[in-house]
Amino acid sequence: MCLDCDNQRLNRRNLMKLAGIGLVASTVALPAVASDKKAAPAAAAEGHAAEAPVAHASTAEAPATEAHAADPHAAEAPALSPKQALAKLKEGNRRFVEDANACAADLAQRREELAGGQHPWAIVLTCSDSRVTPELIFGGVTLGELFVIRNAGNVLDTGALGTIEYGAEHLHAPLIVVMGHKKCGAVSAACDVVKKGVELEGSIGKMVQPILPVALAALFKSEDFVGQTVRNNAVSGARRIAEESHIVSHLVEEGHVKIVAAVYDIATGEVEFIDKIS
Ligand SMILES: [Zn+2]
Numbered sequence: 001m002c003l004d005c006d007n008q009r010l011n012r013r014n015l016m017k018l019a020g021i022g023l024v025a026s027t028v029a030l031p032a033v034a035s036d037k038k039a040a041p042a043a044a045a046e047g048h049a050a051e052a053p054v055a056h057a058s059t060a061e062a063p064a065t066e067a068h069a070a071d072p073h074a075a076e077a078p079a080l081s082p083k084q085a086l087a088k089l090k091e092g093n094r095r096f097v098e099d100a101n102a103c104a105a106d107l108a109q110r111r112e113e114l115a116g117g118q119h120p121w122a123i124v125l126t127c128s129d130s131r132v133t134p135e136l137i138f139g140g141v142t143l144g145e146l147f148v149i150r151n152a153g154n155v156l157d158t159g160a161l162g163t164i165e166y167g168a169e170h171l172h173a174p175l176i177v178v179m180g181h182k183k184c185g186a187v188s189a190a191c192d193v194v195k196k197g198v199e200l201e202g203s204i205g206k207m208v209q210p211i212l213p214v215a216l217a218a219l220f221k222s223e224d225f226v227g228q229t230v231r232n233n234a235v236s237g238a239r240r241i242a243e244e245s246h247i248v249s250h251l252v253e254e255g256h257v258k259i260v261a262a263v264y265d266i267a268t269g270e271v272e273f274i275d276k277i278s
Pocket of ligand 1: 127128129152153181183184185186187
């Protein structure tokens with residue numbers, strides 16, 4: 001789906017595919033959230049044997065917010081603090097970079113363990129690009145660990161923000177990551193609109209609109225226009241979450257949730273985390 005940086009001409013066929021994936025991703029996200037809400041709370045505490053998250057005193061004992069307490073379907077408090085969740089993602093990515101084939105997940109056992117409820121420990125908004133699969137690049141993370149939202153260009157639209165709010169508020173995931181990636185086709189398309197005045201067909205133009213101000217701000221600021229826009233787009237998305245969601249900003253202020261940006265290198269497999277988003 002993504003185009004190489006040196007592809008100077010916009011490939012409309014690829015972009016149509018890109019839009020198709022983006023639309024499918026956005027339409028399936030919300031029904032999934034709705035059904036999640038019906039899931040019975042609290043899987044067995046012993047849950048995932050060797051990979052079970054370590055309980056953290058401060059977060060485990062943290063009182064639930066009023067909204068949490070009022071929701072009978074709410075999951076238990078998170079087993080990981082925001083800091084621990086970030087360290088776990090970094091460690092998983094290190095494992096993936098060093099030996100990608102070692103990242104195997106015991107799916108059958110996890111499926112059974114999770115039938116009664118989910119306790120994801122990180123929310124990831126990233127691109128639909130087929131090379132950017134969070135569960136794999138974070139070290140073979142298995143079922144029930146990451147709450148993932150994907151669309152072309154990791155755009156923070158209403159569906160994405162609502163899904164993030166659900167993951168943070170109702171599932172108590174302590175970490176939110178907005179992750180762009182190098183050579184992103186959607187970001188490249190937005191850069192072509194800004195730099196070359198390219199007009200995009202169908203819904204694609206509308207889809208990349210939120211990226212246009214970011215691309216415009218990066219124009220002539222860097223030799224790597226697309227790369228800089230990818231980075232700024234991830235940071236901008238991460239910053240906007242707290243700005244546009246009082247639910248999430250409240251959780252951040254209380255110390256229950258941390259938001260970071262990230263950029264994935266599709267060639268090396270490395271994820272660069274960007275803590276400073278404001
Ligand atoms: Zn992309």
